[in-house]
Amino acid sequence: MNVRKSRQLAAAVMVVGALTVTTACSSGNSNSGTKPEASKSKVAATAITVGTAADSVGPAIAEPGAKKGGTVTMIDRDDFSHLDPAQVYLNYNSEASLLFTRQLTGYKLQADGTSKLVGDLATDTGTTADGGKTWKFTLKDGVKWQDGTPITSADVKYSVERTFAPFIKSGPTYLQQWLTATDYRAAYPGPYEGKELDAIQTPDAKTVVFAFQDVHPDANFTVAMTGYGVVPKAQDTKEAYDKKPFSSGPYQIAEHVTDKSLDLVRNPNWDPATDPIRNAYPDKWHMEFGVQSQQSTERFIADNGADKTTFSFHNQVHPTFIDKVKNDAALKPRTLEGLTPYVDYYYMNNTRLKDQKVREALLRAFPHQQTRQLQGGTSYGDYATNYMSPTVLGYEANDMYDILKKPEGDPEAAKKLLAEAGATGQTIVYAYNNTPTQQKVTEAIRVGLEKAGFKFVPKPLDAKTYYDAIGLTNNEYDLYWGGWGADWPTGYTSLQPVWDGRAIADGASNYAHTNDEAINKMMDDAVKIADPIAQGKAWAAIDKELQKKAYSIPDVYQRSLSLYGSGLGGVKFDSLFGLQYPLNIYVK
């Protein structure tokens, strides 16, 4: 026995010795000087303010050192799924639309990095005399389409009317519901049958008045969504408009080859004096699709040829390269890091997990540190304690379940809670997206939960049908991952769509099936508060209530780590969408 052991050891040591020589080039990795728990930068919560009419006057705040000219390349994994404003709801579609679609209001990037809501096509962020039931917007002088015709209030009205059309399926639905009823498609069929929507009035060519059914104090944020961008009646090609929208912004589409490329050239009829948001430094934009994040990371690191003037809206640093990028001083000047508006949750299925003690046990047992490490560590996100993101107005941090103290999970405390509930050995069916990374994350969760005395049953789901499967109200899973980001940075869109019990339906975003009368009531009341600060407080209280009842497991506030080419200046991180921001980019 002994002899064999020592021989085996000797052989193994020899093999190792030989291999060490061959791989001498691979050195160890280190944590770039910071503790794993510490996050990189403090988040400026409530960074968004509402600007005045003076703030809404163009031109945009110039980028120091910027000059005009040149072509900027953008590489990304996927083509924009939609370009028709009414269909745009995804963040990277919105980010690209900034270059050719304008809305009534928009977010102006300040010199200090914060954002301010200002009038884009409108002279200011709108006025309301009755606490938010009717909103009046006045259009600026000199705003034009790409063919030189002026943008009128009739265009704005038409743009909202066409969001009711049956072929518009993927855009936001706030205005439609507020103007008519929850089942807005039954109330108004869209403008194509010749009917107009009376809830929107256009007293003259410059004025639009929205008359809502109820009070909506933050409607000025709603009309900043790309989904409510303008579309001209004369150029509306219905479904085909999605491929090549007509420009109101600084650039117009020259060519769009689906899933391959999109080329933009200057729009000669755009007047910078009317636009407080957009700088337009490059002459051309060339966008290429089909580049995976591993590929784009390698290209940005190599920084060769045309890649020098390249950036990426959505592709982040591939997780395996994170240490390399963070430790490379040469890459530091062209690395962007920031907090996105997304919060990742592990939704508990509240139709199956009815015992609060069991849910608390799950919360305490969950191995946040292990799962985060598998997905990129601190660059993946900050440990979340709340349901609302720190980027949302009114956010109040509180660590009710000691997640920050024990991010690796507290199996002892969980065990005790399970014993109290008399549910030791409780089966947890965990559904996951069957990818190599998620398989490993599932392994980490399995070990964490089994330590706490749960029986863990993993269920792999196909990536394509993942959301469909967990979206069924009668699904047979107890726990599943999902993320949510606010549509505009107030508590309403951050919490209501996900945690309002009346929003439970197949495919709806209330994946946790929480239906708490008290919370529903609190939401109804919070919406009606006119003062943004007081409203923020009300949403923070709802957030706290959700935490108290342990309805789900907030995992992380998502972060983003991305690179761009060395030949570009003014590339910034857009914390509203969590992407790279195109409007200040110039070629050096």
Place this chain on the structure above:
Amino acid sequence: MTNPTKAPEADELGTADTLAPTDAASAPVFRGLSPGKLMWRRFLRDRTGVVSAAIVLLFILIAVCAPLISMIYGKDPGTHYGQEDVTLLTDSGLPTGPNGGISADFWFGVEPGLGRDVFMQLIYGMRTSLFIAFLTSVLTTALGVMIGIAAGYLGGKIDYFIGRVIDILMSFPSQIFLIATMPIVVSLLVASNESQPVWLPFVSVTIVLTLLGWMGLARILRATTLSLREREFIEAAKVTGASPLRIIFKELLPNLWTPILVQSTLALPAFVTAEAGLSYLGVGVGEPTPDWGRMIALAADYLRTDVTFLLFPGLAMVLFVLAFNLLGDSVRDAFDPKTKR
């Protein structure tokens, strides 16, 4: 490299036992050698074959003794060492030590991400691969032998029917077919709300590989059987009234052992790679069962940042498949020295 085609000397082939002159005291009788012994001698003279056989045996030994090695080594394949000891991996999951975290504790380094022991993953992964490959080889051989001999001996409509089935199966793009059928086989075998049992991926991979792996051997055996069927000894057996079963098992089968053995030794490494390929594509054996294909797939992502992690499963796989293929060649040469290559 191998040099088995040298025309063998008559006495070397054992027509007379000149190799043992000390035996002269006992009567110098003419001693013939059985075909098996002849083959064994030829095989022993083939150095490549012997070395390959030694490597293959070593691999099999390691795989069989994996739990024992795990006991002596003091680690197991399932524990997430890197997540229990935060000094082993960086914040984003790369090993902190040089060369993929190779140290006295972790001989082959630490797996990025979950922080499992690479050495343990490797030898337990070998168990998975070998188990599936062996099982599949045995099953495909059995299927191939049965169907091949049946087609060749019975002939006629049955032969035609089997031949067309083989044609259809062989014209399938097997890799694509495997990817498409794996999830279906799994969903057929697992209940909707129970944990997937550990044996299930083994069984489903084996079933899928077997279904698409038996045709080659069947075709070869059919052809050989067809030619044997017309030979005198079969005719004689028929005339003496032997039953078809007796003819198949007692007369035909003994003459078919050579192609069967050669084909199945060559099939095994092919199944090892096929199994790894399935796992690489994400339809094979899943977590937490250690598996070579999945290790290589994961390691490919870390090619730039942790190349050591690719090295061990890659080398092990190349070495094993190469050794087994060379062994297969040597076995064929030993059985059938007339084949020129």
